[in-house]
Amino acid sequence: MLPRSRRRLVLSTTVLSALASIGIMASHVATAAAATVKVAYSLDYFMASPELTTKWFTGVKTQFETEHPGDTLQLIPIPGGYDDFTTKLSLLFNSHSTAPDIVQYAAVSVGQFAASDLLAPLDKQLETSSWWKTFPEPVKAEGMIDGKVYGVAEGENDYGLVYDRTLLSKAGLPHDWSPKTWQDILDAARAIKKAAPNSWPIWLMTGTSQGTYGVVAGAGVLLAAASNPTVLDPATNKWVVDSKGIREVLAFYRDASAEGLLAPSAQILDPNAGNNTGPLVPQHKIGIVFSGNWVPEDWSKTINQPYWPDPDKVIGFAPVPTSAGQTPGTGGSFGGWDLSVYKKSPHPDLAWDAVNIMQQEKNMLDLAANALVIPPVPAYTNDAAYLAMAEPPFQTDFAHLLYTEKAMPASAEFPVWAYAFQQATETMVLKPKTSIDDAVKAMKAYVSQQLGADRVEVMN
Amino acid sequence: MTEATVMPLKPAPSRRSGPRRLDRPRLKLASLFLLAPAGILLPALFILPVCYAIYLGFTNLQLVGLHSVHYRFTGWANIAFMLSDASFYQSLWVTALFVVGSGAVGSTLLGLVLAIALQQAMPALRMAVSGLAILAWTLPPTTIALVWIASASPSGPIAAMMADMKADPLYDHALLIVSAANAWSLAGLAMIMFSAALRNVPKDMIEAGTLEGASSVQRMMRITLPFLKPTIVTSALLMTLLTFGNFTLIYLMTAGGPDNATNILPVYSYLEGFKFFNLGYSALLGNIIVIFSALLGSVFVFLGQSRR
């Protein structure tokens, strides 16, 4: 045993030298890593599984670090569902030291983050970019606020009708069913309910629990095909809280719910509602699904939840018809995932290089396969790899919808309107006896309370 | 002695009469030294934030958005907003239902029934069931939320017991299910309190009652329950406080939905701040929570003092 004082000395020298070596290591790392570019993304929500997410971003990281020796692409995977992801992202952005240089997130969030003065406009870099030129105009506009581009799309989701031919033929409907109006959909659902009382005739997402993005995949699909699809009036820059279109959508939910045509609430109000249908359709449980483009991809060999060969034999596809069959005949919404660059990024050029790597054809096609999105570059949708992601014809059918559908307005105030609209449809589903007047009144009250009475309007 | 068993929260009475101290009544340096850490941490990280929240409640601060950096004092605007906010009133109502129904009544009643019935139960059964109730109470909130989500899902055991596999308990009866989950997680504590109190019911009184030919129901109503009354009040208040703070369970199970059916004040405050990014309004809702918990705490302390 060493005497006490001596032990103390030994201990303090050890501690000191340990501290010193850590210090040396830290300074060594600091000189070796010339620059670190941070990219934040959703670990659990966007792509089909956390493993695929990690794989894709690790690939991008390797490529970036090979092209920029010495520099680091730091990955910041954010766990949780859509709302938790968005909240956590906001928290990261709120302090300069944790703010990521690049973020991959839902396009409906771009408006809010841009309004907080957190994002850099990318117009200058985009002028010389080869891929940007090929984006369809509606996709370009999705990330644009006040004429400046703050978000560039990486992939789009859009929505059509996927129906079970077995259940429809049982109900006496044609093999290639193509509804012309919303009434046709309800009539078909009634027939399905009669023929197969245990099935769920219509599967249509609703409610607030999926976050802002849910409106794109649920009530927004119908609204975009309604007789008045306006959300933000371009003439007055005011939010539409009461219109013929909104009333048509609410009436559709009310009728479907009152007659028991909808799937159970746990299905359509679920925070992960969008992922419930993939495994259920093969069980012949659902008649007509208001379906995202990813649903048929779930049955492919690569995704395999479950693998289901030749789905086309039993599953049909139809675009969503307009409410009363008015021109253009079909409609619907689309919504994408975008990349943005932090305004105060210490390495804006490196960040832009990383964005460019992510936008390369191979990475975009891999992303399309992992996240089940439609690449924004039209040429990629004819690529064999893209077409093979699901059995034909679903890939082509959904890709073509992109040109006829509408994106939700990119604006900081959009989440407020979206919440009110989701809330109104949720009310119609849970309490179908509510009058449409009351639901609209509540929606108007909420939006005008949150944004100010001068920010809303009634449109007919 | 028996009174002490049922009166938590009151300062323990000194064993000897009158306050006893080692020193004369003046502040010593040693006291300052001992109190300093708590005296710095508690104000800095507890009292100051509560006061800061009062100020933030009167601003238009946002998490992300136009007022995330440049926010300002907006006077009574938030209060006026709250008073005309239908979601706020609904939230108050849901909070009252949840706190009283599940906390004050549900958990207490469940604990009371458990404690009384356990007295007569077979030893093996008694061990098993009291063990389960206590286990339920020791589980972390996230685990409790998970097992109840599973139990109340359409394919879960509650739907199976309702003999209706299409039933959807968590969505059809959301408030009932989260209330059950909350009572499930708290009843073990109430049971422990009541079991302890029951042990102090004078046996001679019960024997006397039996000799006089009182039925078991009469003995329960006339002797046992009146004797347990202070414990019932204490338990009800404690369960109320614990239920009021039970944010995690509801947030994880339903996030306040569906259609705001389980949107208790703490959840509403969180959603306003971190989902809709209105930190200012969220802070105001938090202030309302502080007022309520202060009121509850006062009742608690008042009952404790008046019973001395």
Place this chain on the structure above:
Amino acid sequence: MLNPGAKASKESDSGAPVPNPVSGLSFEKVFSNLTIAVLGVFFAIPMLWLVLASVDRRATYALKLPLLTFANFLAALQPENLGALGNSIIMSVIATVVGTVVAFLAAYSFSRHYIPWKGPVLLAILFLSGVPITVLIVPMYEMFSYAGWLSLVPTAILLAVTAMPFQIYLIKNFIDAIPLDLEEAAFIEKAGTLRVLRSVVVPMTMPGLASAAIFGFVNAWGSFLLPVVLISDVDQQTAPERLYGFMSSTSVNYGGIAAYSIIYSLPVVLLYVLMSRHFKAGFVLGGAVR
């Protein structure tokens, strides 16, 4: 929030009361046993799901016999999940140590010394223990983000502070109950305050300190909201947040979630089982306020 000095708390930990010596009618017994059996089912079913799903290869939310596998536990022990558990341990230990030590020092002073306005101050501390933690998140978030403290250690300190009011109360009640003689003797021998605390007061207050420590640990271990909001570095996320991420993932692995939540719950449950042997009242009180 129970008075630890109270006689009853010391006796009860299992919650199993001494059977009533008065033998009632057999109807009463049957009725009691039946009630208990029904309530037992109510308490058992959710936990039964957890156990069965954790060893089921095809676990869902349904209660069913498992296709036995231990793969779920392997999945639950992936490095990032273990990392989250490690973060929870670091955070909870810091919160426990800081909270208990600081509370002990203050509690001793409150118990033994003259302090101006002692009554009102104690009352104020008592009030703080009843304030729901939710109200702290907005101001704490603003303060931490301003100071650049959105990370594990400051959050652990904050969690220590949230447990502190109750811990002060708990420990003070224990100290109040110890006789003064030993301390007086030590002070007469001119021992310093810290020395008296260490060699006289701490040993005698052990059950109270253990209860307070357990309370601090359980409080931090179960905490969901504060770490979610106040720890911005994803590598520092704690176990409940990881578990929640699992639950809301697009590809839900029910068996893995069940296995992970068992692993996550185990420390608290074990703590209770072990401690209830040593300190009868300890954990009962400790867990009173989660």
